[in-house]
Amino acid sequence: MKYVSTRGGDTPKSFCEVVLExxxxxxxxxxxxxxxxxxxxxxxxxxxxxxxxxLALEVASLYATDIPREDLQKLVENAYNTQNFxxxxxxxxxxxxxxxxxxxxxxxxxFAFKDMAMQFLGQLxxxxxxxxxxxxxxxxxxxxxxxxxxxxxxxxxxxxxVVMLSPHNRMSAFQTAQMxxxxxxxIYNIAVEGVFDDCQDLVKALNNDIAFKEKFNLGAVNSINFxxxxxxxxYYFKGYFMTATSNDEVIDVVIPSGNFGNIFAGIMAxxxxxxxxxLILATNENNVLxxxxxxxxxxxxxxxxxHLTSSPSMDIAKASNFERFIYLIAGSEATKALWEQIDTQxxxxxxxxxxxxxxxxxxxESGESSHQNRIETIQRxxxxxxxxxxxxxxxxxxxxxxxxxxxxxxxxxxxxxIKFYETIKQAVNDAPFDLAEVEKIEALPQKxxxxxxxxxxxxxxxxxALN
Ligand SMILES: *Cc1c(COP(=O)(O)O)cnc(C)c1O
Numbered sequence: 001m002k003y004v005s006t007r008g009g010d011t012p013k014s015f016c017e018v019v020l021e022x023x024x025x026x027x028x029x030x031x032x033x034x035x036x037x038x039x040x041x042x043x044x045x046x047x048x049x050x051x052x053x054x055l056a057l058e059v060a061s062l063y064a065t066d067i068p069r070e071d072l073q074k075l076v077e078n079a080y081n082t083q084n085f086x087x088x089x090x091x092x093x094x095x096x097x098x099x100x101x102x103x104x105x106x107x108x109x110x111f112a113f114k115d116m117a118m119q120f121l122g123q124l125x126x127x128x129x130x131x132x133x134x135x136x137x138x139x140x141x142x143x144x145x146x147x148x149x150x151x152x153x154x155x156x157x158x159x160x161x162v163v164m165l166s167p168h169n170r171m172s173a174f175q176t177a178q179m180x181x182x183x184x185x186x187i188y189n190i191a192v193e194g195v196f197d198d199c200q201d202l203v204k205a206l207n208n209d210i211a212f213k214e215k216f217n218l219g220a221v222n223s224i225n226f227x228x229x230x231x232x233x234x235y236y237f238k239g240y241f242m243t244a245t246s247n248d249e250v251i252d253v254v255i256p257s258g259n260f261g262n263i264f265a266g267i268m269a270x271x272x273x274x275x276x277x278x279l280i281l282a283t284n285e286n287n288v289l290x291x292x293x294x295x296x297x298x299x300x301x302x303x304x305x306x307h308l309t310s311s312p313s314m315d316i317a318k319a320s321n322f323e324r325f326i327y328l329i330a331g332s333e334a335t336k337a338l339w340e341q342i343d344t345q346x347x348x349x350x351x352x353x354x355x356x357x358x359x360x361x362x363x364x365e366s367g368e369s370s371h372q373n374r375i376e377t378i379q380r381x382x383x384x385x386x387x388x389x390x391x392x393x394x395x396x397x398x399x400x401x402x403x404x405x406x407x408x409x410x411x412x413x414x415x416x417x418i419k420f421y422e423t424i425k426q427a428v429n430d431a432p433f434d435l436a437e438v439e440k441i442e443a444l445p446q447k448x449x450x451x452x453x454x455x456x457x458x459x460x461x462x463x464x465a466l467n
Contacts, residue, residue: 008332122153141199232265
């Protein structure tokens with residue numbers, strides 16, 4: 001399998017080459033040149049596989065064709081096991097009403113669905129680096145979830161260092177503890193005296209210095225990495241087998257969305273032949289994507305216009321993976337032209353061309369929730385089903401409730417409720433949390449470097465720490 005750019009202007013690459021890079025040379029994102037098709041027979045075979053990692057091997061081997069099968073098997077077995085995930089099945093399933101199911105994707109070490117992909121990357125990166133005899137210094141900025149998941153996936157791994165910038169004193173006690181309690185030598189937590197945007201700007205400044213970037217092998221684990229999409233395709237298959245009783249059944253899937261990575265994996269799985277009828281995209285007050293699916297206008301926002309919400313992992317200004325969807329429906333030439341329009345006029349309007357006429361065939365619905373909607377949904381589900389859901393999942397359940405018609409609806413649970421217990425306590429005062437697990441993590445010793453918001457200081461730090 002070769003990988004091409006969504007904007008058509010880069011040479012085709014192998015999977016391993018794509019794993020370590022960010023954007024393509026033309027500014028586009030890597031995509032497989034074709035989408036593997038799964039026959040009915042194969043789907044039957046896959047349903048009968050017993051472990052998650054067996055299924056992962058089958059899916060991954062269609063995309064990572066330059067990794068020998070025995071190697072790939074070790075990588076998925078080392079990623080998807082009960083040491084890393086709390087349950088044998090790796091993902092979990094529970095009912096929250098007639099025909100409504102919650103698919104738990106947050107059984108990993110940081111209690112959020114990012115672990116599903118990041119644990120795979122934690123195996124894949126050292127493998128590819130070894131093969132290429134390279135090292136990688138991951139420098140990133142986080143407001144909580146992604147950074148934490150990356151740290152837990154990369155800690156102790158050979159050929160990799162992680163320098164993670166986070167806003168000093170601006171994360172929840174639990175998020176802070178989860179990140180700063182990692183003591184491994186290859187993990188460097190930097191608490192920047194500023195906000196998340198300042199952290200991001202510092203990382204950008206560093207990456208703009210090409211000479212510095214090359215000298216220190218700087219890289220990222222951002223959400224546009226195709227290996228992350230691949231890892232997420234796997235749980236759509238597994239989730240389907242767990243929630244649909246036979247391969248003749250169709251399901252709808254609801255996805256709490258930010259950067260469009262999770263739902264895009266669902267779009268890929270459906271294109272491969274998985275019997276999903278509708279994909280329902282849910283946003284919070286940061287509704288760029290809901291706006292697009294309702295009006296045809298895609299208009300990224302400025303980071304200063306991002307609302308800080310009670311579902312913080314979905315607080316985005318633009319949806320980086322959205323370009324991949326446009327590429328699938330429009331091809332690379334149109335994608336290139338549309339992103340040029342974003343550069344020149346700040347948005348594009350799909351109703352101006354022919355593509356919008358196919359809107360109904362996309363089978364993608366969308367909606368948004370407010371803080372009040374999420375709180376009420378958490379209360380309602382607790383009352384009706386005695387189940388707690390986190391604010392991101394509540395966003396999905398709320399939006400999904402407008403599309404119930406008897407078909408099984410599967411809402412993806414992107415974080416465990418305990419991770420956001422402060423918000424949940426607002427909704428359900430006497431929520432039966434076992435805070436022992438949280439308190440245990442919060443009590444661990446923490447390791448971090450507090451740093452002023454100054455690019456020169458960050459540079460000095462990297463020069464002395466990573467040399
Ligand atoms: C990252 C994240 C999301 C959004 O997922 P995307 O792939 O960016 O659309 C939703 N919920 C939680 C808890 C997350 O961490």
